[in-house]
Amino acid sequence: MAVASAENAVRTGRFTRTFIYLFLLLFALFYLMPLLVMILNSLKPLAEIRGGNMLALPKQWTIEPWLSAWSTAQVGVEPTGLKPFFWNSIKMVVPAVVLSTVMGALNGYVLTKWRFRGDTILFGLMLFACFIPFQIVLIPMARVLGLLGLAGSTPGLVLVHLVYGVGFTTLYFRNYYAAFPTELVRAAQIDGAGFFRIFWRILLPSSGPIVVVSVIWQFTNIWNDFLFGASFADLDSMPMTVALNNLVSSSTGVKEYNVHFAGAILAALPTLLVYIVAGRYFVRGLMAGSVKG
Amino acid sequence: MGFLDINNVTKSYGSVEVLHQVDISVEEGEFLVLVGPSGCGKSTLLNMIAGLEGISSGEIAIKDQVMNGVHPSKRNIAMVFQSYALYPNMTVGQNITFGLEMHGVPKPERQKAMNDVAKLLQIEPLLARKPGQLSGGQRQRVAMGRALVRNPDVFLFDEPLSNLDAKLRVDMRTEIKKLHQKLGTTIVYVTHDQIEAMTLSTRIAVMNGGYVQQLGTPKEIYDTPANLFVASFMGSPSMNLISVGVKAEGDTIYAETDNSEGETIRLAFAQPSAALKAHDGRQITLGIRPEAITDPEGADRNSRHIETIRNMVEVTEPAGSDTFVASTLGGKECIARMRADADVGPNRIADFAINMEKAVPFDPATEARIV
Numbered sequence: 273m274a275v276a277s278a279e280n281a282v283r284t285g286r287f288t289r290t291f292i293y294l295f296l297l298l299f300a301l302f303y304l305m306p307l308l309v310m311i312l313n314s315l316k317p318l319a320e321i322r323g324g325n326m327l328a329l330p331k332q333w334t335i336e337p338w339l340s341a342w343s344t345a346q347v348g349v350e351p352t353g354l355k356p357f358f359w360n361s362i363k364m365v366v367p368a369v370v371l372s373t374v375m376g377a378l379n380g381y382v383l384t385k386w387r388f389r390g391d392t393i394l395f396g397l398m399l400f401a402c403f404i405p406f407q408i409v410l411i412p413m414a415r416v417l418g419l420l421g422l423a424g425s426t427p428g429l430v431l432v433h434l435v436y437g438v439g440f441t442t443l444y445f446r447n448y449y450a451a452f453p454t455e456l457v458r459a460a461q462i463d464g465a466g467f468f469r470i471f472w473r474i475l476l477p478s479s480g481p482i483v484v485v486s487v488i489w490q491f492t493n494i495w496n497d498f499l500f501g502a503s504f505a506d507l508d509s510m511p512m513t514v515a516l517n518n519l520v521s522s523s524t525g526v527k528e529y530n531v532h533f534a535g536a537i538l539a540a541l542p543t544l545l546v547y548i549v550a551g552r553y554f555v556r557g558l559m560a561g562s563v564k565g
Numbered sequence: 566m567g568f569l570d571i572n573n574v575t576k577s578y579g580s581v582e583v584l585h586q587v588d589i590s591v592e593e594g595e596f597l598v599l600v601g602p603s604g605c606g607k608s609t610l611l612n613m614i615a616g617l618e619g620i621s622s623g624e625i626a627i628k629d630q631v632m633n634g635v636h637p638s639k640r641n642i643a644m645v646f647q648s649y650a651l652y653p654n655m656t657v658g659q660n661i662t663f664g665l666e667m668h669g670v671p672k673p674e675r676q677k678a679m680n681d682v683a684k685l686l687q688i689e690p691l692l693a694r695k696p697g698q699l700s701g702g703q704r705q706r707v708a709m710g711r712a713l714v715r716n717p718d719v720f721l722f723d724e725p726l727s728n729l730d731a732k733l734r735v736d737m738r739t740e741i742k743k744l745h746q747k748l749g750t751t752i753v754y755v756t757h758d759q760i761e762a763m764t765l766s767t768r769i770a771v772m773n774g775g776y777v778q779q780l781g782t783p784k785e786i787y788d789t790p791a792n793l794f795v796a797s798f799m800g801s802p803s804m805n806l807i808s809v810g811v812k813a814e815g816d817t818i819y820a821e822t823d824n825s826e827g828e829t830i831r832l833a834f835a836q837p838s839a840a841l842k843a844h845d846g847r848q849i850t851l852g853i854r855p856e857a858i859t860d861p862e863g864a865d866r867n868s869r870h871i872e873t874i875r876n877m878v879e880v881t882e883p884a885g886s887d888t889f890v891a892s893t894l895g896g897k898e899c900i901a902r903m904r905a906d907a908d909v910g911p912n913r914i915a916d917f918a919i920n921m922e923k924a925v926p927f928d929p930a931t932e933a934r935i936v
């Protein structure tokens with residue numbers, strides 16, 4: 273979604289151009305095909321899916337599968353639909369994203385502008401968080417959550433995602449703030465601003481792009497996480513992804529494919545929305561600093 | 566005790582000492598310029614005065630109050646940075662009043678102070694703009710406005726003009742000087758440009774390698790440099806440094822050297838001192854500014870001691886108001902500054918008038934001036 277302008281594109285002949293467009297169209301179709309199949313089949317009665325072509329348009333359009341997936345479908349043992357789990361996910365994602373972004377920003381600020389002995393070593397250790405596979409920490413984390421009395425709760429999941437995410441957000445903010453002129457911080461110090469005031473009034477207003485990067489990254493990762501949700505959540509805190517799995521794999525009765533499709537789209541919708549709203553900033557933020565403006 | 570006292574201050578990073586025993590006392594209303602080559606510790610010293618760097622040993626006092634360990638905002642100083650360091654997200658007006666806001670000054674007073682400063686610096690039309698929408702010179706003004714509005718005891722400038730083009734730099738230089746004359750605030754100003762140092766300062770501290778090489782008025786620094794470093798660093802073109810032999814004959818002491826033809830030249834010293842006499846029979850370095858070597862007609866009429874020599878001209882460089890003439894003296898290139906219409910040309914013998922009152926002898930072993 274980068275803003276590529278026609279001016280700095282290479283000029284090409286008519287034949288090449290046609291070829292390029294054809295190629296792009298083909299790829300677009302290829303990538304959109306699964307989504308199309310999902311949408312089409314989520315709008316059909318189950319009988320049509322069973323009876324015939326997955327790619328055909330619905331003969332009888334219906335939003336019944338969507339309503340069912342949202343509020344009445346059998347998830348595990350209860351016929352609750354995905355709705356309560358959607359809210360569980362929101363209750364987990366929002367605090368986790370906000371906290372990890374704020375902490376990453378503060379870490380980046382301290383690591384670049386308030387340097388202390390051993391700060392690079394500390395940063396190096398934090399970077400480890402980005403490379404440790406999830407599976408390794410499952411058992412220690414379960415133990416920690418148990419000790420804290422947070423096992424099987426939304427705050428527990430928030431803590432897990434915060435701990436895991438803060439390595440990434442610190443990395444983003446540290447690199448962003450490394451290019452931020454230190455003289456500005458010094459000027460603010462002389463002007464009489466303290467630690468938090470400098471952060472709040474001077475650095476943060478200039479951090480838009482990197483905040484967007486951090487939010488998108490954290491949001492998609494935490495929303496899409498299945499492993500931590502499946503391991504550490506109980507029925508009252510189970511996130512959307514785990515619920516979707518339970519919906520699809522519930523063994524009682526017939527498999528309602530149309531409902532499954534609708535549920536899968538519902539589960540993917542929030543991340544899609546975040547990308548559409550903030551995607552252009554994402555690319556810009558990642559590129560910031562790599563090209564001199 | 567002066568207004569700003571720097572007493573035996575040193576600065577070390579780990580085991581490396583980058584400033585050694587700096588001792589400077591600045592009077593109220595003075596314009597002190599710290600000048601020296603890159604890496605000599607100018608910014609470090611300035612940041613220590615500002616409180617942005619710790620002091621390893623020694624003491625810095627403003628108005629007789631020891632400032633060691635005092636927070637930058639409590640020293641009543643203001644600083645203008647090389648990059649201007651304007652807050653990019655705030656308007657010019659907000660930039661100027663941010664410091665007052667942080668010090669809890671009520672809004673009406675802030676507004677008034679801002680308007681006064683904006684008027685003084687003629688930036689009133691810019692107050693609503695963001696720094697990104699300003700030219701270099703305008704940013705410079707805003708940065709000065711931000712410093713002025715606090716009405717500080719001491720202004721600190723760290724190479725404030727080095728980001729401007731040549732023309733603007735000269736204009737802003739004049740403006741800073743005017744501002745100082747008008748406000749009379751004490752200023753410490755860092756630059757590596759020796760012309761800026763000469764034109765702006767009431768006193769100059771020439772620094773090199775973490776040492777203050779010489780502290781004095783621009784005239785003292787220029788006319789009687791304390792050592793070879795100061796002699797060659799200050800002035801453009803720099804001072805001619807000629808190797809000469811010392812010969813004492815009665816009350817007169819001569820400097821002996823060769824011209825380009827291999828003939829011996831004798832120049833009598835204007836002030837034959839005992840220290841100079843002690844070098845009798847040895848080689849010393851004689852420093853003569855280009856403007857003290859002229860054509861005979863252009864020689865300083867007030868000088869009581871002019872020596873005239875003949876030498877081969879190698880290159881002439883007309884510079885409009887003057888002509889610089891290069892020749893060889895004592896085996897080294899020697900630049901003379903002649904009138905624009907002096908009758909000289911390359912590869913011709915010409916007369917050179919040397920104003921010996923302005924000649925400065927140096928001991929080549931210690932590099933210090935012989936006094």
Ligand SMILES: Nc1ncnc2c1ncn2[C@@H]1O[C@H](COP(=O)(O)OP(=O)(O)OP(=O)(O)O)[C@@H](O)[C@H]1O
Nearest residue numbers: 578581583601602603604605606607608609610757
């Ligand atoms: N944080 C630091 N750690 C170690 N050495 C440092 C540090 N900061 C500065 N120095 C050293 O201190 C010396 C003085 O630096 P300073 O910035 O004061 O130089 P300067 O005279 O301002 O030079 P310039 O004209 O290039 O700005 C330099 O040799 C520099 O390498």
Ligand SMILES: [Mg+2]
Nearest residue numbers: 607608609723
């Ligand atoms: Mg410097």
